[in-house]
Amino acid sequence: MTSQKVKLKNTVTDPDGDQVNLTFEVWTADAAGNPKTKVMLNDSQYGVIVSSYVASGSTATVEVPAGKLSLNQNYVFHTNAYDGSLYETVWSPWAKFRVELPVDLTLPTPDYTAPDPSSLNTPPDRRQTRPLGSSGSLAAQRAQGGEQCSEKDADGRQVCFGKQLSKDEAPKNVARSMARAEGTAGVEWCHTDFPDILATRFTECDVRSVPVIIRTDGVPDAIAYFMFLRMIQLDGQNSFTEHLTIEPAQQIPTDFAEIDLAINEHLCQGSCKPIEPDDGAWTDKTWWTPGDMHSTSVTTPYTWDASTAGQQYLFKPDIKIDASILPSDGKIRPFMTGYQWSLDYSGGVEDMDKIRCDTTDAGPGTGCVFVNHAPTYSFNAKAFPQAAAHAWLIQKSTPKHPGSMQDQKPLYYMGDSAQNSRSRNRICPTGWAKENGDASALVDAADELNCDEFAFASTYNSGGMSSPEGGLNPALLPGGTTPTGAACIGTYAKKQGSAVHLFSLNGTDPTFTEVCGRSAISGMHNQESMGNHFATFMRDNRIMDKDPYWLDTRMDDGGTCTYGTGGGQPVICKLTAQ
Template sequence: MAMLLFSAGGVAGAAETAPTAQPDPNAAPSTRPAAGPEKTTRAAAAGARPVSGKSPTAAPLSRNAAPGGFQRVTSQKVQLKNKVTDADGDKSTLTFEVWTADAAGNPLKKVSIADNEWGVIVSPYVASGTTVTVDVPVGKLALNTNYVFHTSAFDGSLYETSWSPWAKFRIELPVDLTLPTPDYSAPDPTSLNTPPNYYQTKPLGSAGTPLSARSSQSAVEQCSEADADGRQVCFGKSTPVAKGKAPKSGAKTAGAAAATAGVEWCNTDFESILATRFTECDVRSVPIYIRMNGTIQATARFMFLRMLQLDGQNSFTEHLTIEPAQQIPLAFREINFVGVEHLCQGSCTPQEPDHSAWQGKTWWVPGEMHSASLTTSYTWDASVAGKTYLYKPDVKIDANILPADGQIRPFMTGYQWSLDYDGGTEDLDQIRCDTTDAGPGTGCVFVNHAPTYIFNAKAFPQAAAHAWLIQKATPKHPGSMADQKPLYYMGDSAQNSRSRNRICPTGWAAANGDASALVDASDALNCDEFAFASTYNSGGMSSAEGGLNPALLPGGTTPTGAACIGTYAKKHGSMVHLFSLNGTDPTFSEVCGRSAISGMHNQESMGNHFATFMRDMRIMDKDAYWLDTRMDDGGTCKYGIGGGQPVICKLAAE
């Protein structure tokens, strides 16, 4: 069977409709004789009328229909198709007529899809039995609009008596993101003041390094020896308390407030453990028990706060605060914290303060709710260049506990920080110090806290929108803190080039992009890959090379960008959109994306901004980090994210 194809390039714009006075959509085709006048001779009337096919279709079609039974066309280059037959064997034409439609598929307004009196496309004469395919020209059909079309056949003498059945269709690309207008004056955001979080996110492949100050035990009670009567005192395990139900601490002294000055999120109001790359704050609600033969007779609960600040090139500081969480029960005569001992490893040395360095009294009796705080400095040997060290500071706190029952002899017990970690955060206070060129000079970071790189989405929305799409709509969610899918930095420049060339071969952006996305005459189309080629998450990095998410076609063994979601930026109406490539139908199970976008947006979204982030955060090979795209759909996504459905959203930059 022959097929006739008429080419029409370009991309759809706004729909053009017929004048307000609309014809009857179901009137006989001869009333709109776009293919020529019907002949009324006796010979013509004696012939058989040609007939349109009963199953007109629009193309290219998605595997999934749009809501309401509309055929979902997945390209802006729309083709309309139907079959034509003539019982006499005469050649015939097909007239294609398109209307806008309501949600049920009822025609509303006739759309002009050709520049002729009738606004229809008429095919050339074709042999009976031919499936005719026509291309709708540029600027005639709009995205995300309901349409119906039908056809009528004409053999040069007679029209068929009625139109073909209606075919319902919509142009819904798998990806259609409306981007905000760029603000090139928007300053680059900084990662230095991002909010803390409690996620322990270790470098890739790190299962935890054995350190001498780290106990292999689970959290345990830390008790004195029992006396002859079976009585003892214990520091119990700190237990998480639901937010809003945690014991509220009492009044704080000026010294305690000064210890955490400038770090508002580190306080004794609630039990928590939070960190940034340079500050870690662990707040615990720790009970002190009096026990008799294993039975608790009285409990006094204290808030212990330890804040570590990495505030020097070869030093860091601990701020320790102790205060009651509640009134001390009358069963206690006095609780007296008599000493602390700090621990570290290797060349890490605590500068142990004496007891006079405490701010506030270190003993409490019933009725007292004051705070006491102590600041301790640590130094480490930064004299040898090119070295990396791991440290895990620890502190022991000893106390004398006096019961109020007339037995004056105090019980002494102690509390060691490393014996009482909340599950899954035991290494959040692990410090990596280095004398390499990872950052400016020497310095330290909390290596198991992943910092956040922030896109300047206001200035470079094309790059930010592409990363947002892949982060939100694919199962790997690269860089998403909400999905706990960090990016892992990969520092091998040769591997970086291999990964990038596999995803973005030379010429791909020029062949698949659109110049309307460019900023000015000096701009050029770039291929933007995500996840980045400088990560172990890159689709271009094979498993054998250490890659986490190789992009493979079915049966393939070498990563390729053809297995990624392909998109391109294009001005559509007054706004730039990010569209899926014409003719592609992603499943949203892909592990990566590549997009033909403005080179300026691609390069400036990273460039010096990312290099500054790397140095500020002392990022090394395999370190984890998050990506905040600073894009938000504001609930505008038509089908939502995931499930293989189209992603049609209007994005805003934060």
């Protein structure tokens, strides 16, 4: 039985065709199914349950009251019939059964000395995750273009910067540059080894493999391949820095006499101003001849006006590169063309370089973030496994997967304190944890039971936030219009043997189609899993209303669990903390 609503049943036939009831008696059993100790199913002298009368040949059924049967225990039951005047002279044969709860997570032993994970530990990735409701557009942003070409001459010749190549299409970069060997400006993962785009909350690295093509009437005559690297670091209170590296991906073919590249200009919006470097700022020459493989880099600072308090600004830096390309076939006049960064984004990452700068109290002082990169909040699962296990359960086993990077279901921060209270009170009304929790889960005498809700009340994902209020996943009972915790998966923490378990709530069977969870757990685990650790994460990453973030529960099941997938399947496993 993977349910706390245990029903026992047996078919009964009366020789005279009379209506009959059944008396049900339950005993604990050994591994072979032999009865050991009688279970008192109620407070009566005999501790048995009697069914209602049923027609002869029908099935009689009883429900065992919650709490009478133990988890992971073998049982047997048998029945005795009564037709209103006569009892059976013998009991029926024994039937074996075992009770396992729909949710039984065995938790690791807490290590209260374990340090909190860093609030700035999000590794770089290429996911573009916009704030909730963000349009992603800027007034000065230009539309994505195709190839960037010169005009054709009288012979039908022209030169083009082709669209950047994918990692599979790009030629292997055989350049040996200092930038690649050591990373760019100390950022080890930003180099010209391969074309890709990666970002954290404060660093964005866009590496492109870009062909330079000479064509006649649309047919390529010669192609040279370059690696363009642009890394932006948000490293100041009212400034940030761009690092640009250019190098050939392969030796310049002999079809080219020379390729000469130079910055035309940098672009930004509003008070955002680039400080243009002069030609002498490059680390090496900016022209290449056949066989040449050198790399060159230049740094460009940007500033923005941070003098007005309480403001937010969106910036999208851009750069134009000029090219003079001289073929080696006797044509003396070089072809002139240009390459603009914003006209050559690959699909789905066109706003990874969008910067939000603010002079609010979102973080320490003033500062900037890459607003379309979602940082990751990590639980200290080693120290507070009760809270981490509850979030793990809801994230893994419900269809909304709140906060799961794997399922691309970010949490969206909700900064309205009044709405936070409304959402929390709907999911966790006063007294719920005390009524449904177990004191064995508490850490010490000063600890108290708390109701832990997930997704958090401070998110638009909260089950307690209605759709008219902007909620994404309101927890509604059939026919209901007001969110309620009764529509969430209910669990509680309880010590059994030497380990604390997270069990499904007495008398409830989750369907695993719920959109939220509430759990009666240790108040210390609930509060310390967030508290100052989450406040630090918020400030370090300058999180604002509707900003997305991921949740890493730092729990692992080792591949041993049976997951709920909407069919009422149980979730029973032993968790370990990372």
